[in-house]
Amino acid sequence: DAGVIQSPRHEVTEMGQEVTLRCKPISGHDYLFWYRQTMMRGLELLIYFNNNVPIDDSGMPEDRFSAKMPNASFSTLKIQPSEPRDSAVYFCASSLSNSPLHFGNGTRLTVT
């Protein structure tokens, strides 16, 4: 199994630009999570899906953030417009019911 695949690995963009992060979960997993890692707050849960349906988006910081899961094998996290304080490592994770999360290797976002 290839594991959770995230792209791009690194993204550098200017303030105000739109950023789209992509995730392919492990085949057969029915839960998908987006986390953000910062030094101050550790790993923060942004949103999670079950069977492609958003279940809890209370961690999404602002309306500038949106996430979609159009099918079981793909999800996106979009930031529009991006700001320097959005700079962080964004992780996608997937899991089966009642099993631990499997994380991708993350996307390091830098907004200048």
Place this chain on the structure above:
Amino acid sequence: DQQVKQNSPSLSVQEGRISILNCDYTNSMFDYFLWYKKYPAEGPTFLISISSIKDKNEDGRFTVFLNKSAKHLSLHIVPSQPGDSAVYFCAASSGTYKYIFGTGTRLKVLA
């Protein structure tokens, strides 16, 4: 408000000795706890978990202890090896899939 706290940002231990990583939580509804290990430029990987109906779970060199009255859990690594050098995150959930993570502790095992 940080519901899961790892108050030690870093820890150094000699190879062969015991490493003890600590985690405190504030939400008494948490009933499932996990530890993840993270190497640089990689995602966190699952290490060990414990349900609130237990107070100890062991897997090889790794043991997790849960003290519900103190709202405290700890991860013991015995013996510590240089390959254990990583950032360790504890996480908790309350019957849902909403896992809340701590800020992590960087463990350095000295050869």
